[in-house]
């Protein structure tokens with residue numbers, strides 16, 4: 531029997547929860563009797579049941595009606611069932627306890643601490659396991675999760691807004707929007723995808739930004755990281771401190787800062803800062819992606835330049851991947867090709 535269409539169904543089911551499962555991976559599961567879908571499950575929210583548990587629980591309600599024993603069923607699961615007790619019990623044990631005899635898995639879990647262990651336990655308990663169906667799609671839909679475990683650090687993206695003459699902001703204290711309302715709306719969608727947003731002390735002091743994801747759907751809000759040596763933030767008045775816990779780091783060395791996230795559950799970080807901090811990040815070689823929203827208006831001589839030289843982006847090792855218009859602005863996406 532060809533299980534591909536069922537795996538694709540489980541992948542699309544998983545995708546529905548990409549804004550609420552993060553920083554966990556999205557996972558979908560189906561239970562099949564022959565070609566009939568008995569139940570479906572997904573990992574809906576961080577901290578809640580895993581997909582396999584939801585599919586099994588739902589199927590239990592139909593036991594004796596649409597099927598007589600779990601031994602008749604095949605479990606389709608996009609990611610390897612876990613073998614550890616985290617926020618929920620081990621899925622491998624729940625599968626064994628249910629009596630399921632066949633499991634089709636999209637991809638192994640990339641986390642070296644868990645990778646292969648769930649599969650091993652299933653096999654040891656006499657379950658027939660097949661691995662790798664639509665693996666690349668599962669990896670793609672969990673890009674940040676796989677990146678984190680394969681590179682032992684979070685995926686790093688810098689997002690900046692630039693005027694047509696490549697300026698970041700005005701030299702005086704005047705706060706102005708560089709890009710259009712539509713571009714700023716697009717930024718909200720970008721923020722919603724990331725596990726954390728990082729900025730610096732000057733930006734929080736000068737701009738008083740909220741830096742949350744203001745979208746019209748449910749989202750597990752990004753955590754906030756502030757790099758600053760100052761102790762004088764008025765946390766009650768500063769917007770940055772509202773609606774999410776802020777991790778303040780006094781460390782100046784970017785490599786050490788990123789190394790510090792090796793053991794955290796943060797798989798992706800969006801850097802939204804001014805020229806000093808952005809250039810400090812770009813100098814490290816740790817930045818994977820650069821998103822630029824460029825307006826068609828100049829800031830002129832009063833503006834502070836993003837970069838000190840022409841072709842800075844290419845010289846930092848980035849190559850343009852795509853660009854498109856958002857009203858009168860242009861959005862550019864660059865990828866680091868040096869690595």
Ligand SMILES: NC(=O)c1ccc[n+]([C@@H]2O[C@H](COP(=O)([O-])OP(=O)(O)OC[C@H]3O[C@@H](n4cnc5c(N)ncnc54)[C@H](OP(=O)(O)O)[C@@H]3O)[C@@H](O)[C@H]2O)c1
Nearest residue numbers: 691699730731732733736757758759803804805806807810
């Ligand atoms: N156009 C845009 O997309 C955009 C985005 C964000 C901000 N901005 C503008 O940028 C201006 C501020 O730019 P900025 O770059 O001076 O401020 P920033 O974004 O706050 O970054 C610099 C600050 O980061 C902290 N920091 C920690 N480690 C650092 C390191 N290794 N290298 C450099 N800084 C480090 C320091 O904070 P402490 O001094 O507190 O220790 C430093 O003052 C704002 O006024 C804002 O208007 C523009």
